[in-house]
Amino acid sequence: MISITKLLCDLPSYGDELRYRKGLTSSSRRPIVVWNCTRKCNLACMHCYSNSANQEYEGELTTEQAKKMILDLEEFHVPVLLFSGGEPLLRKDLFELNDFAHQHHLRTVISTNGTLITPEIARRIKDREFDYIGVSLDGINERNDKFRGKKGAFQLALSGIRNLVEVKQKVGLRFTITRHNYQDLKDIFRLVEDEAIDRVCFYHLVYSGRGSQMTEDDLNHQEMRKCLDSICAWALNLHERGIKKEVLTVDNHADAIYLYLKTKVKDPQKAREILELLQYNKGNASGIAISNVDNRGFVHADQFWQSYTFGNVKERKFGEIWMDTRDEVMAGLKDRKNLIKGRCSRCQFLELCNANFRARAEAIYQDKWESDPACYLTDEEIGLLCISRGE
Numbered sequence: 439m440i441s442i443t444k445l446l447c448d449l450p451s452y453g454d455e456l457r458y459r460k461g462l463t464s465s466s467r468r469p470i471v472v473w474n475c476t477r478k479c480n481l482a483c484m485h486c487y488s489n490s491a492n493q494e495y496e497g498e499l500t501t502e503q504a505k506k507m508i509l510d511l512e513e514f515h516v517p518v519l520l521f522s523g524g525e526p527l528l529r530k531d532l533f534e535l536n537d538f539a540h541q542h543h544l545r546t547v548i549s550t551n552g553t554l555i556t557p558e559i560a561r562r563i564k565d566r567e568f569d570y571i572g573v574s575l576d577g578i579n580e581r582n583d584k585f586r587g588k589k590g591a592f593q594l595a596l597s598g599i600r601n602l603v604e605v606k607q608k609v610g611l612r613f614t615i616t617r618h619n620y621q622d623l624k625d626i627f628r629l630v631e632d633e634a635i636d637r638v639c640f641y642h643l644v645y646s647g648r649g650s651q652m653t654e655d656d657l658n659h660q661e662m663r664k665c666l667d668s669i670c671a672w673a674l675n676l677h678e679r680g681i682k683k684e685v686l687t688v689d690n691h692a693d694a695i696y697l698y699l700k701t702k703v704k705d706p707q708k709a710r711e712i713l714e715l716l717q718y719n720k721g722n723a724s725g726i727a728i729s730n731v732d733n734r735g736f737v738h739a740d741q742f743w744q745s746y747t748f749g750n751v752k753e754r755k756f757g758e759i760w761m762d763t764r765d766e767v768m769a770g771l772k773d774r775k776n777l778i779k780g781r782c783s784r785c786q787f788l789e790l791c792n793a794n795f796r797a798r799a800e801a802i803y804q805d806k807w808e809s810d811p812a813c814y815l816t817d818e819e820i821g822l823l824c825i826s827r828g829e
Contacts, residue, residue, distance in 0.1 A: 441684065458715045468727070479551070487644065488647055504531075521549070536566050575596075611635050611639070631681065639686045663814055666697070672685070691722050719790075
């Protein structure tokens with residue numbers, strides 16, 4: 439995640455201490471764990487990375503297996519457990535497991551489609567002290583419904599957001615940018631303000647699950663730049679008007695470099711401050727500071743890369759799996775610089791971006807160490823023209 443409001447406006451955001459703390463290393467960082475606590479879902483989203491459907495799935499972690507995993511996460515000093523899915527609110531022991539996680543010093547978050555959050559569920563979420571609830575919307579009205587595969591999904595999700603706001607639960611909007619919905623950005627900005635939503639995360643498309651069929655639905659590089667320009671301009675406008683919102687982008691660390699280069703032209707001092715934060719952050723953290731446990735207990739580098747597993751929490755402790763660099767992929771993710779190929783290998787910002795997203799490279803090139811095709815920075819911006827000229 440890249441906090442636009444932290445980098446541009448120096449406004450604190452949820453999780454800054456995990457992203458922008460001096461001295462972070464791959465060996466000392468502990469990952470946020472995204473747990474697909476169930477694969478079952480009441481929607482059928484076009485880009486679903488877990489390929490979820492409205493059905494029961496065999497082999498999901500039982501309550502007792504999940505509690506054992508939580509004890510292992512506590513032992514490994516994992517800071518945050520994010521309940522994802524499928525739709526996590528379909529898991530009957532969700533609130534029991536949340537309470538157990540709190541008892542064992544984990545902060546908890548829910549990533550939901552929002553359609554099941556009645557006033558009663560919103561009050562229960564607030565009373566059980568979840569840190570944050572992220573609700574996914576991928577367009578306004580019919581555009582969201584088409585994307586989500588259910589008529590009326592937009593209004594149900596919006597009602598869920600309003601119910602959470604009513605009980606003063608911290609809530610955020612999650613929006614995946616694609617060719618289908620990027621024209622709704624201005625309306626999403628307006629929605630966040632009008633509905634008193636605390637936070638908004640703009641996700642770049644990752645080609646996994648059903649999203650693996652959507653490579654042609656991604657924006658081209660110029661469109662990506664225009665979208666980021668709009669997001670940054672809106673974040674600055676909020677700041678100038680004294681409106682506090684957390685604005686973040688997710689799954690493309692080219693955003694951070696683009697923001698730094700834009701700022702360097704207008705405000706070199708501010709750019710130096712941004713550069714220092716990016717040096718702390720160190721870019722893509724798959725296999726380092728973000729992890730995924732799927733519904734059956736298999737551990738992955740991140741939630742979008744479930745085609746490769748490092749082990750299963752039913753058989754080994756999470757920390758043992760996560761630090762076992764006998765696995766060549768895990769070792770490579772923790773120190774990938776000499777493995778990266780293509781444009782990324784020659785980029786002057788490799789230390790800041792950490793070669794962006796490996797799942798996209800594998801999806802397009804069938805090579806996890808190739809360049810991320812969604813990097814929209816030009817050869818000149820990343821220093822390749824200087825190298826070719828011998829400068």
